[in-house]
Amino acid sequence: MDKVLDVKNLHISFTTYGGEVKAVRGVTFHLNKGETLAIVGESGCGKSVTSSSIMGLIPSPPGKIVNGSIMYKGKDLTKATDKEMRKIRGVDISMIFQDPMTALNPTLTVGTQLVEGLKHHKTLSNNEARKQAIAMMHLVGIPNPEERMKQYPHQFSGGMRQRIVIAIALICEPELLIADEPTTALDVTIQAQILDLFGRIQEQLGVSIILITHDLGVVAKIADRIAVMYAGKIIETGTKREIFYHAQHPYTKGLLHSVPRLDLKEAKLIPIDGTPPDLFSPPIGCPFTARCPYAMEVCDKVYPTHSKISDSHHVECWLQDDRAKLVAGSTVTSK
Amino acid sequence: MLRYILKRFTIMAVTLFIIVTLTFILMHSIPGSPFNQERGTNEAVQANLEEFYNLDEPLYVQYFIYLKAVATFDFGPSIKQPTATVNDLLGRGFPVSLELGLVSIIIAVISGILLGIIAALRHNEIIDYIAMTIAVLGISIPNFILATQLIQTFAVNLKILPAATWSSPMHMILPTIALATGPMAIIARLTRSTMLEVLTQDYIKMARAKGLSPAKIVFKHALRNALMPVVTILGTLLAGILTGTFVLEQIFAIPGMGKYFVESINTRDYPVIMGTTVFYSAFLIFMLFLVDIVYGLLDPRIKLHQKEVK
Amino acid sequence: MGLRKEVNNQHSPSVPDEWFRPINRAEQNAEKVSRPSLSYWQDAWHRLLKNRLAMTGLVFLFFLAIMAIFGPIWSPYSVTTIDLPNQNLAPSSSHWFGTDDLGRDVFTRTWYGARISLFVGLMAALIDFFVGIIYGGISGYKGGRVDNIMMRIVEILYGLPYLLIVILLLVVMGPSLTTIIVALSVTGWVGMARIVRGQVLQLKNYEFVLASQSFGAKTKRIIRKNLLPNTMGPIIVQMTLTVPSAIFAESFLSFLGLGIQAPYASWGVMANDGLSTILSGHWWRLFFPAFFISATMFAFNVLGDGLQDALDPKLRE
Numbered sequence: 001m002d003k004v005l006d007v008k009n010l011h012i013s014f015t016t017y018g019g020e021v022k023a024v025r026g027v028t029f030h031l032n033k034g035e036t037l038a039i040v041g042e043s044g045c046g047k048s049v050t051s052s053s054i055m056g057l058i059p060s061p062p063g064k065i066v067n068g069s070i071m072y073k074g075k076d077l078t079k080a081t082d083k084e085m086r087k088i089r090g091v092d093i094s095m096i097f098q099d100p101m102t103a104l105n106p107t108l109t110v111g112t113q114l115v116e117g118l119k120h121h122k123t124l125s126n127n128e129a130r131k132q133a134i135a136m137m138h139l140v141g142i143p144n145p146e147e148r149m150k151q152y153p154h155q156f157s158g159g160m161r162q163r164i165v166i167a168i169a170l171i172c173e174p175e176l177l178i179a180d181e182p183t184t185a186l187d188v189t190i191q192a193q194i195l196d197l198f199g200r201i202q203e204q205l206g207v208s209i210i211l212i213t214h215d216l217g218v219v220a221k222i223a224d225r226i227a228v229m230y231a232g233k234i235i236e237t238g239t240k241r242e243i244f245y246h247a248q249h250p251y252t253k254g255l256l257h258s259v260p261r262l263d264l265k266e267a268k269l270i271p272i273d274g275t276p277p278d279l280f281s282p283p284i285g286c287p288f289t290a291r292c293p294y295a296m297e298v299c300d301k302v303y304p305t306h307s308k309i310s311d312s313h314h315v316e317c318w319l320q321d322d323r324a325k326l327v328a329g330s331t332v333t334s335k
Numbered sequence: 336m337l338r339y340i341l342k343r344f345t346i347m348a349v350t351l352f353i354i355v356t357l358t359f360i361l362m363h364s365i366p367g368s369p370f371n372q373e374r375g376t377n378e379a380v381q382a383n384l385e386e387f388y389n390l391d392e393p394l395y396v397q398y399f400i401y402l403k404a405v406a407t408f409d410f411g412p413s414i415k416q417p418t419a420t421v422n423d424l425l426g427r428g429f430p431v432s433l434e435l436g437l438v439s440i441i442i443a444v445i446s447g448i449l450l451g452i453i454a455a456l457r458h459n460e461i462i463d464y465i466a467m468t469i470a471v472l473g474i475s476i477p478n479f480i481l482a483t484q485l486i487q488t489f490a491v492n493l494k495i496l497p498a499a500t501w502s503s504p505m506h507m508i509l510p511t512i513a514l515a516t517g518p519m520a521i522i523a524r525l526t527r528s529t530m531l532e533v534l535t536q537d538y539i540k541m542a543r544a545k546g547l548s549p550a551k552i553v554f555k556h557a558l559r560n561a562l563m564p565v566v567t568i569l570g571t572l573l574a575g576i577l578t579g580t581f582v583l584e585q586i587f588a589i590p591g592m593g594k595y596f597v598e599s600i601n602t603r604d605y606p607v608i609m610g611t612t613v614f615y616s617a618f619l620i621f622m623l624f625l626v627d628i629v630y631g632l633l634d635p636r637i638k639l640h641q642k643e644v645k
Numbered sequence: 646m647g648l649r650k651e652v653n654n655q656h657s658p659s660v661p662d663e664w665f666r667p668i669n670r671a672e673q674n675a676e677k678v679s680r681p682s683l684s685y686w687q688d689a690w691h692r693l694l695k696n697r698l699a700m701t702g703l704v705f706l707f708f709l710a711i712m713a714i715f716g717p718i719w720s721p722y723s724v725t726t727i728d729l730p731n732q733n734l735a736p737s738s739s740h741w742f743g744t745d746d747l748g749r750d751v752f753t754r755t756w757y758g759a760r761i762s763l764f765v766g767l768m769a770a771l772i773d774f775f776v777g778i779i780y781g782g783i784s785g786y787k788g789g790r791v792d793n794i795m796m797r798i799v800e801i802l803y804g805l806p807y808l809l810i811v812i813l814l815l816v817v818m819g820p821s822l823t824t825i826i827v828a829l830s831v832t833g834w835v836g837m838a839r840i841v842r843g844q845v846l847q848l849k850n851y852e853f854v855l856a857s858q859s860f861g862a863k864t865k866r867i868i869r870k871n872l873l874p875n876t877m878g879p880i881i882v883q884m885t886l887t888v889p890s891a892i893f894a895e896s897f898l899s900f901l902g903l904g905i906q907a908p909y910a911s912w913g914v915m916a917n918d919g920l921s922t923i924l925s926g927h928w929w930r931l932f933f934p935a936f937f938i939s940a941t942m943f944a945f946n947v948l949g950d951g952l953q954d955a956l957d958p959k960l961r962e
Contacts, residue, residue, distance in 0.1 A: 350804045353801065475943035476943075477939070479897065480916060487928070600812065600903065615809060
């Protein structure tokens with residue numbers, strides 16, 4: 001399979017008032033053509049920072065890519081100049097933001113904001129650009145696009161605005177779409193509609209999607225593969241099936257238990273106690289140790305080695321070590 | 336939009352009415368009515384006044400006559416200058432004051448916005464600190480103090496600019512600088528802070544995600560939103576500029592309305608005080624009204640005639 | 646660390662076997678050091694201390710207050726006594742800031758002017774504060790129609806050209822210190838009332854939310870600990886910024902001859918007197934009042950800015 005994106009050992013830090021925050025600490029993942037990768041984790045785990053870094057939108061200062069590479073079409077985006085990044089943004093890689101209420105400029109018409117990116121990157125006549133914009137609005141399911149082009153964002157409902165935001169992101173037909181919590185700010189019924197829309201656009205445009213979310217319910221619907229992030233690290237990756245039915249990492253299991261599920265009987269919600277570690281001085285061992293019900297002394301002292309469960313399923317946890325299975329075998333069972 | 340204009344118009348009318356009434360009450364509450372005092376008024380003037388203000392009528396009749404006079408833009412005669420009416424003085428002085436005020440506010444707006452944008456884009460860099468220090472100094476130094484220092488430096492010591500009067504563009508430089516600096520500083524600070532806020536908005540991130548150039552992001556997406564609050568304070572700034580003209584026209588010996596106004600205060604020329612106050616208030620309130628309308632035009636969310644579509 | 650190393654053998658030889666036993670939680674918790682938590686005001690004060698410009702302003706104002714109180718007392722010269730033989734003396738060891746055209750000591754008069762300026766500024770801020778709290782408090786607390794009407798009135802008053810009204814009042818009431826303060830207060834409280842109302846509305850909202858969640862006794866504590874400080878912040882900032890505008894207004898009016906009357910000294914009066922010296926070269930008569938008006942306003946402005954940053958709950962970490 002073709003890799004659209006290949007991120008290796010990415011480290012990102014923010015210099016702040018109180019010291020250096022290591023937001024992303026060695027993240028490695030890749031994205032195949034036409035697939036949807038979900039990056040899942042609690043807020044503050046570094047998932048949004050990771051996605052912004054792909055767009056080259058880390059605010060700098062204070063943010064900085066300390067180490068690692070982001071390969072896109074044979075080019076390392078961490079080394080691209082500002083100007084080069086501008087030619088990639090919106091054309092090759094696009095982004096959808098969390099809150100459709102704030103993602104649109106209140107003082108410009110929706111049409112202007114749609115056509116803008118198109119005309120910036122391609123030489124098109126006004127008429128041609130308008131036609132494409134209208135076609136895109138049709139695609140994302142906005143009725144009467146000709147009329148609505150002339151309207152301002154405040155004249156649209158939240159769900160409609162998110163469709164506009166998606167249309168803006170897709171207007172140059174990018175190869176990669178990063179969706180940062182695209183449904184979090186929406187009502188549940190509208191969430192479902194927007195998720196359906198993602199499926200449809202992927203089918204029609206063949207775009208690869210990175211979905212950033214904290215909501216496993218969203219993931220279940222549209223992701224092909226899942227990467228679970230915790231405290232700036234990817235602790236487990238696998239296909240949707242592998243993560244949902246054979247999760248290995250206690251944190252992943254915890255996440256699954258804390259989501260309401262309709263497909264399991266006796267579904268009981270179990271919250272994960274505690275809070276993620278302070279990223280000013282992240283622990284040297286596994287960052288989940290303090291909250292982990294199966295924590296061992298080793299977890300606190302050494303970061304877990306990488307274990308491969310299958311070609312697609314990887315996990316970083318000491319419970320994979322055969323010695324752990326001897327000690328705690330009775331308590332650790334994958335459900 | 337029409338409803339919005341109507342609402343603003345009503346507020347304007349009420350405010351004007353209050354000012355006119357307040358002026359009337361205040362002037363008539365001066366002990367020993369100002370119009371029939373002994374000092375210095377000759378008989379012709381006295382007769383003029385009697386006739387214009389109907390001083391022998393009861394107070395409420397006087398009030399209505401006064402309202403009517405104001406409505407027809409007739410402010411009556413001056414006490415100290417028997418041959419001139421208040422309207423004459425306004426006609427002479429106002430154009431000069433308007434010129435001074437207008438040039439100053441234009442300079443203040445343009446330079447203030449530029450300074451604010453530069454400071455915001457170079458946030459926390461040395462340029463930002465310099466710009467903001469200039470701005471705090473600008474709001475801290477009163478315009479009449481600045482005026483004296485400018486005269487001292489450029490007219491007396493360096494002898495490169497004229498110190499007084501209003502006869503050529505060269506003469507306009509010092510008064511306009513003195514008058515424009517304060518509002519410029521206020522605009523610069525406001526522009527900077529709103530610009531900083533706007534630049535963190537999602538729609539700016541979105542514009543960057545489209546791959547637009549920084550210049551386009553600033554001028555097309557950020558500036559318009561950042562300037563909204565600046566528009567709202569323009570009215571207040573205008574009031575400041577206007578009162579500034581009083582004292583600056585005094586210092587620079589500019590034959591504007593402010594000079595007549597201050598003179599009338601010192602000589603207790605009550606009709607001129609009343610007329611000028613009412614005229615200036617009307618002017619200012621009308622300007623505030625215009626500013627509100629402009630704001631409504633700039634912000635599409637205020638256009639009420641377009642229906643909210645869900 | 647996070648590199649995709651192929652580890653087929655799920656056994657890391659570098660790690661000793663005895664580490665593979667359940668962790669002792671008690672031990673781990675003991676290691677946790679909790680950060681000292683600062684109260685809102687302590688936190689704000691720390692941030693203000695770090696703001697060098699604001700601290701400079703504060704120190705200057707402290708110095709000015711001391712000099713305003715003791716300057717005229719320490720000085721061997723009186724504020725008003727005319728001493729014609731010693732007119733227009735340049736600054737020297739006997740007259741530190743020189744003398745004016747009537748031989749009065751500019752040093753003494755400057756500190757006397759500081760008294761007037763600070764008094765006017767503080768009184769205006771205090772009156773604004775009380776009127777604003779009462780008006781804005783009632784408006785925000787009552788809500789509904791009362792609020793609607795009260796805010797309409799504020800909206801109209803806001804449109805009045807306040808300095809014109811002040812001038813008109815001064816013409817009618819005759820110039821004096823009391824008149825200036827009254828005139829400034831009549832027009833000045835509107836901004837404060839708006840802010841107080843906004844804060845009260847916010848507070849009411851919180852109170853309502855908390856009460857409906859039946860927090861009980863905790864509610865009071867939360868209001869006192871979290872909400873009250875947050876609502877006081879903008880009010881304190883507004884007060885700090887009222888002072889320089891009142892000082893400006895006083896000196897402006899005195900400069901126009903509508904304020905403090907001779908022989909008493911206000912910075913505005915002194916600056917007006919000094920205006921004629923631009924050509925004569927007696928620079929000290931203009932320079933000192935001009936410098937102190939500007940420096941005082943500067944100090945209040947930077948202090949207000951500093952407070953605004955320090956008291957902003959959003960910036961709290």
